[in-house]
Amino acid sequence: MSSKVDFKNPNYYTNRELSWLDFNYRVLDEARDKANPLLERVKFLGITQSNLDEFFMVRVASLAKLTEVKYEGTDASGLTPAEQLKAVNDKSHDMLVKQYSTLNRSLLPALNQIGVHLLSVDELSDRQFQFIKGYFHDELYPVLTPMADDSSRPFPFISNDSLNLSLRITKNDDEDEKTLYATLQVPSIFPRVIRLPGAPNEFILIEEIIKRFVNQLFINYDIKEVSTFRVIRDMDLDVAEEDTSDLLKKVQQQLKLREHGQVIRLEVDSDISKKLRKRLVKELQTEEDSVYEVNGPIDLTFLNKLASAVVGHDDLLYPPFKAYQPEELDSDHNIFEAIKQHDWLMQHPYDKFDSVVEFIRQASIDKEVLAIKMTLYRVSGDSPIIKYLGRAAQNGKQVTVLVEVKARFDEENNVHWARQLEKMGCHVIYGLVGLKTHSKLSLVVRREENGIRRYIHMGTGNYNDVTAHFYTDLGLLTCNNDIGIDVTNIFNMLSGYSRPPYFHQLHISPRGIRDFIMDRLDEAIKYVKADRPVHIQMKMNSLSDQDMIAKLYEASTAGVAIDLIVRGICCLKTGIPGVSENITVHSIVGRFLEHSRIYLFNFDGEQQVYLSSADLMTRNLNRRVEQLFPVLQPDLAKRVVDIYEIMWTDNVKTRTLDKDGDYKRVDRRGRAPLDSQEYFADQATKLADAQQNSQRPKSGAQFQPMMSPQNQPDPFTDDDGSDEA
Structure with a gap:
C-alpha cells in the first residue's frame, strides 16, 4: 500500500511555526490550570512571553525576510512565507487576548485574595505616594533621557525588547497648541517591579512611577498623552563562513549589527490614541499585522520577578525536592574508580548535575589524567566547568575545548568564555565551517597500570549547571573502549581533518x-x-x-x-x-x-x-x-x-x-x-533521604550538616521557536 x-502530501503536515504556537498555548494552559500552585502559574504566564519574544526575534523575523524578497517557495504544509506570516500573526493576536484575560481575570484577582497587590498610582497610600515621588527624584530622574522628535531631531532608535514611553505634548504658551512628540526609554538598570512600603507584598511597576512624574522632564509643556510601547526586532545572527579563523570577529560584528534589525512586532497600550499609534507605526516601519494592542502591562516577563519577590507564600510554589547523587560519584570518592566498575546513568534534575562537574573537577587535578576534551554549547554565566578546565590546563594537562560561538542568544557569553579559556592555556576550537556543534561530549584520557584508558560523559543536554536544575536530561558516564575510540575520532574530526571511515557505537x-x-x-x-x-x-x-x-x-x-x-x-x-x-x-x-x-x-x-x-x-x-x-x-x-x-x-x-x-x-x-x-522528584527525594539516613553517624559524633538545596531558577524554554538547546 x-x-x-x-x-x-502537504495535507499530512502541520506548519512548523503554528505547531510551535500550539506548544506555547500548552505553556499558557499551565498558567490557567488551578491545580498548579498560584505563584507557579504567574511564572508560567511570564514564560509564555519570553518564549514568544524569542520566537518573533528568530522564526517570525525569518518569515518576514522571506516575504520581503517575495520568496514563493512553500513549506511541508504547502504554505508560502507570506501565508505563514499572516497565520502566525493571526494566531499570536488570539494568544495575546488569552494571555491578558488570564492575567486580568484570573491571576491578579487570585493574588489580591492572598494580599499580593500590583498597584496603580491612584491606589497608593500617602506614604507610598511619597515613596515613589522620592524614588523618582532620587533614583530615576538623573538617569532618564527624554528624546524630542521634531524636524531637527529625528525619531530616536528604539532598541530591541526595551520598554519605552511615547508622548504627545504641547507648549504652554502656544495658542495654536501645535502637537509635539517625544520618546522616553524606561531604563533597564532599575528593577521593573518596585516593592512599596507599608505592606510586605505591595508592588508598583517602574513605568507607572515614570508616567506619573514625567511632566517634570518637560518643563513649560503640557503632557497630552503618555503611552507605553515595546518593539521586538529581527535578532537572528547572519554569519557567512568561509573559514573559522575570523569567526569570533564576525560573530562580534553581527552582535552589534543585529541590534538594528527590522521591527517584527510592535506592542502598544490598548488605549493609545489613533494619532500616536499611526505615528509609531510610520516611524518604526511596522506592518499593521505586527501591531499588538495590549490590555495591561506590556511585556509579561516581569511576572517572573513579581512571583520571586512575593514573601511569606512558599506554599504557593512547587514543593522543593532533594536531588540524588550516588556517593561513589561525589567529591569524597574517586570517580574514575566508580566508572571503571560500571557505567552510570543520570537523569537530571532528579540526579544531581554535580556528578558531571565532579567528573571534570577530578580530571583537572588527577595526576594520571593526560588530556581533557570537551564540547561546550551553552554554559552558565559563572560556570564551574570552565574554571576546572582552566585549572586542568594550568596543571599541565592537554585541554581542548570546542566552544560553539554560534549558539543562538548565547553568542556573547560563549565568545567571552572562549577568550577566557584561551587565556587560561586551553586549546579552543570554534567548530566546523557551515555546521553548529550541538553534541554534548567530554573525554578524559588517563594513564593507568594497564595502559591508556578513556573516560567519557555523553549527554542529551548542555554543560550548564544552572539550567540543569530545571531541564530534564539524561547523561551517561562510561569507559567503554569502543565508545572511547568513537569519541576520540569525533574530537579529531572537529579539530583536524580526520574523517573516520566508520564508528563502532556512536552515530x-x-x-x-x-x-x-x-x-x-x-x-x-x-x-x-x-x-x-x-x-x-x-x-x-x-x-x-x-x-x-x-x-x-x-x-x-x-x-x-x-x-x-x-x-x-x-x-x-x-x-x-x-x-x-x-x-x-x-x-x-x-x-x-x-x-x-x-x-x-x-x-x-x-x-x-x-x-x-x-x-x-x-x-x-x-x-x-x-x-x-x-x-x-x-x-x-x-x-x-x-x-x-x-x-x-x-x-x-x-x-x-x-x-x-x-x-x-x-x-x-x-x-x-x-x-x-x-x-x-519523589523517587529522588526518597533515595537522597535513604542515603543520608544510612550515613547518619552514631549519637554524639560530629558531622557536617547538608547544604540547603540551591534555589531553582525559573524554567525557561530552550527556544522551540529557535530551539537551540
Missing part, C-alpha cells in the same frame, strides 16, 4: 543519525511484514523534518506501532486514515522543561536503547554535529525504558495530539493520577 501513498550528524533511524524504521517494516512484533518509542523536543516524518508514515502504514513524546513542535499529524493510524503523540509540559532525547527500538523482544543530543529537525540531522549513543549496560538500558514508560503513562501533564491537530488532556476517570515529573 505504501507505494500508492504520497507521504509528502553522528550530519547524515549519520538520519541514516541510522531510517535504517531502524526500514528494519521495523520488515519485521511487521514477517508478522513479527515491533515497537518504536521516541522522545524529543521537536519533530519537523519532512523526510523523517514521511518515513514514520511509511512505517505506520506498514503496521509498525509508533509512540512519540514530542514536547514542542510536531509537524506530523496523527489519525490520517491509512497513513498515521499507528502513531500516537504525547506532549508533556510541566514544572521542568522536558529536554531529554530517547530513541527505543523493540524488535521482537530485542530492546535497543539510544540517547541523543539531536531532535528530528532538519537542521539537527543535516547542519549540526550531533551524537546518538547506545546505553549498553542492561540495567541502565532497562532504567531508560522504565523512564520512558513512566512518562508515557503520565496522565496529569500529558496532552495527546488528536486527529484534528488539537492537544487534549488525558481522560483520567477511574485512573490514579500520575505526574511523571512529580514521581521522579
Whole structure:
C-alpha cells in the first residue's frame, strides 16, 4: 500500500511555526490550570512571553525576510512565507487576548485574595505616594533621557525588547497648541517591579512611577498623552563562513549589527490614541499585522520577578525536592574508580548535575589524567566547568575545548568564555565551517597500570549547571573502549581533518543519525511484514523534518506501532486514515522543561536503547554535529525504558495530539493520577533521604550538616521557536 501513498502530501503536515504556537498555548494552559500552585502559574504566564519574544526575534523575523524578497517557495504544509506570516500573526493576536484575560481575570484577582497587590498610582497610600515621588527624584530622574522628535531631531532608535514611553505634548504658551512628540526609554538598570512600603507584598511597576512624574522632564509643556510601547526586532545572527579563523570577529560584528534589525512586532497600550499609534507605526516601519494592542502591562516577563519577590507564600510554589547523587560519584570518592566498575546513568534534575562537574573537577587535578576534551554549547554565566578546565590546563594537562560561538542568544557569553579559556592555556576550537556543534561530549584520557584508558560523559543536554536544575536530561558516564575510540575520532574530526571511515557505537550528524533511524524504521517494516512484533518509542523536543516524518508514515502504514513524546513542535499529524493510524503523540509540559532525547527500538523482544543530543529537525540531522549513543549496560538500558514508560503513562501533564491537530488532556476517570515529573522528584527525594539516613553517624559524633538545596531558577524554554538547546 505504501507505494500508492504520497507521504509528502502537504495535507499530512502541520506548519512548523503554528505547531510551535500550539506548544506555547500548552505553556499558557499551565498558567490557567488551578491545580498548579498560584505563584507557579504567574511564572508560567511570564514564560509564555519570553518564549514568544524569542520566537518573533528568530522564526517570525525569518518569515518576514522571506516575504520581503517575495520568496514563493512553500513549506511541508504547502504554505508560502507570506501565508505563514499572516497565520502566525493571526494566531499570536488570539494568544495575546488569552494571555491578558488570564492575567486580568484570573491571576491578579487570585493574588489580591492572598494580599499580593500590583498597584496603580491612584491606589497608593500617602506614604507610598511619597515613596515613589522620592524614588523618582532620587533614583530615576538623573538617569532618564527624554528624546524630542521634531524636524531637527529625528525619531530616536528604539532598541530591541526595551520598554519605552511615547508622548504627545504641547507648549504652554502656544495658542495654536501645535502637537509635539517625544520618546522616553524606561531604563533597564532599575528593577521593573518596585516593592512599596507599608505592606510586605505591595508592588508598583517602574513605568507607572515614570508616567506619573514625567511632566517634570518637560518643563513649560503640557503632557497630552503618555503611552507605553515595546518593539521586538529581527535578532537572528547572519554569519557567512568561509573559514573559522575570523569567526569570533564576525560573530562580534553581527552582535552589534543585529541590534538594528527590522521591527517584527510592535506592542502598544490598548488605549493609545489613533494619532500616536499611526505615528509609531510610520516611524518604526511596522506592518499593521505586527501591531499588538495590549490590555495591561506590556511585556509579561516581569511576572517572573513579581512571583520571586512575593514573601511569606512558599506554599504557593512547587514543593522543593532533594536531588540524588550516588556517593561513589561525589567529591569524597574517586570517580574514575566508580566508572571503571560500571557505567552510570543520570537523569537530571532528579540526579544531581554535580556528578558531571565532579567528573571534570577530578580530571583537572588527577595526576594520571593526560588530556581533557570537551564540547561546550551553552554554559552558565559563572560556570564551574570552565574554571576546572582552566585549572586542568594550568596543571599541565592537554585541554581542548570546542566552544560553539554560534549558539543562538548565547553568542556573547560563549565568545567571552572562549577568550577566557584561551587565556587560561586551553586549546579552543570554534567548530566546523557551515555546521553548529550541538553534541554534548567530554573525554578524559588517563594513564593507568594497564595502559591508556578513556573516560567519557555523553549527554542529551548542555554543560550548564544552572539550567540543569530545571531541564530534564539524561547523561551517561562510561569507559567503554569502543565508545572511547568513537569519541576520540569525533574530537579529531572537529579539530583536524580526520574523517573516520566508520564508528563502532556512536552515530553522528550530519547524515549519520538520519541514516541510522531510517535504517531502524526500514528494519521495523520488515519485521511487521514477517508478522513479527515491533515497537518504536521516541522522545524529543521537536519533530519537523519532512523526510523523517514521511518515513514514520511509511512505517505506520506498514503496521509498525509508533509512540512519540514530542514536547514542542510536531509537524506530523496523527489519525490520517491509512497513513498515521499507528502513531500516537504525547506532549508533556510541566514544572521542568522536558529536554531529554530517547530513541527505543523493540524488535521482537530485542530492546535497543539510544540517547541523543539531536531532535528530528532538519537542521539537527543535516547542519549540526550531533551524537546518538547506545546505553549498553542492561540495567541502565532497562532504567531508560522504565523512564520512558513512566512518562508515557503520565496522565496529569500529558496532552495527546488528536486527529484534528488539537492537544487534549488525558481522560483520567477511574485512573490514579500520575505526574511523571512529580514521581521522579519523589523517587529522588526518597533515595537522597535513604542515603543520608544510612550515613547518619552514631549519637554524639560530629558531622557536617547538608547544604540547603540551591534555589531553582525559573524554567525557561530552550527556544522551540529557535530551539537551540
